[in-house]
């Protein structure tokens with residue numbers, strides 16, 4: 096039987112996920128929505144033949160909702176995820192799981208107490224074909240041990256509301272999770288470098304920024320975060336191993352030969368670059384719930400990313416290499 100989905104937060108990505116669930120994913124459809132923007136959410140509910148709920152809590156409690164998607168603003172994630180756990184309902188929460196590591200830990204503790212994995216975090220890089228191939232090469236040791244990773248996360252432009260800490264909290268967080276998953280290793284330290292700035296930034300945003308992460312076995316990662324690069328949405332991940340290097344290609348389905356040039360396009364935004372990853376992420380989420388075995392990024396992964404994120408903030412403020420320490424991983428996540 097198809098799963099009834101309730102979506103909390105019907106903004107940009109909420110609408111995309113609703114379309115994805117209703118039009119692409121097998122085995123689920125959206126029956127309920129909720130948003131503090133009542134007029135817009137009510138209109139959307141009418142369009143897709145779903146019920147509108149005044150509050151996320153009412154939506155979660157509804158017998159017409161079997162599983163929950165949280166796509167509201169970051170500071171609201173924690174309370175909705177905790178509420179879903181309280182009702183024993185599977186919940187997909189867009190990143191970040193909570194705004195800091197303490198909030199993520201409260202979710203981990205609630206889930207451990209419930210004794211069942213119910214939470215999946217929206218770290219969709221894990222569903223990208225390129226990252227999946229990188230992971231296979233690393234796991235099979237095709238080119239020996241990985242030693243260093245050179246990565247970049249570039250956006251064409253960022254507006255006045257995008258501030259210095261968001262380079263990690265909103266942007267670098269994707270790499271923080273994806274690289275830990277690729278290498279199957281936790282981080283031990285973070286260091287932040289604030290290089291010469293682009294003239295395209297504003298007073299409250301240091302752009303670009305560099306993050307250096309070190310893993311338990313000593314692998315070093317350098318990540319450039321440059322959100323006003325002007326030329327497109329550009330993701331790089333080159334893994335240097337003992338006998339070879341493997342890196343992400345820019346996905347392109349066509350190339351152009353004209354006026355003496357031969358080129359492919361760069362994706363303009365994350366929606367275009369990762370559309371297939373988002374689709375696959377939801378397809379597998381629904382399938383894993385149907386089989387009763389969640390396989391995606393867990394609340395523990397959300398917590399580990401948040402601990403790293405907190406360390407990056409400290410490293411930026413102090414200019415020092417900051418140690419990262421996770422407590423013992425609960426058995427539920429092993």
Ligand code: NAD
Nearest residue numbers: 104105106107108109130131132166167168169171189190
């Ligand atoms: P948005 O501002 O377009 O939409 C957020 C919606 O949440 C708005 O409609 C707002 O009215 C609603 N909202 C706020 N507080 C609420 C509450 N208490 N209850 C119910 N609804 C509430 O933002 P967005 O770009 O759609 O981002 C939403 C979330 O998705 C953010 O947490 C963001 O970090 C995450 N996100 C993840 C990715 C990814 O690549 N995985 C990409 C984009 C956004």
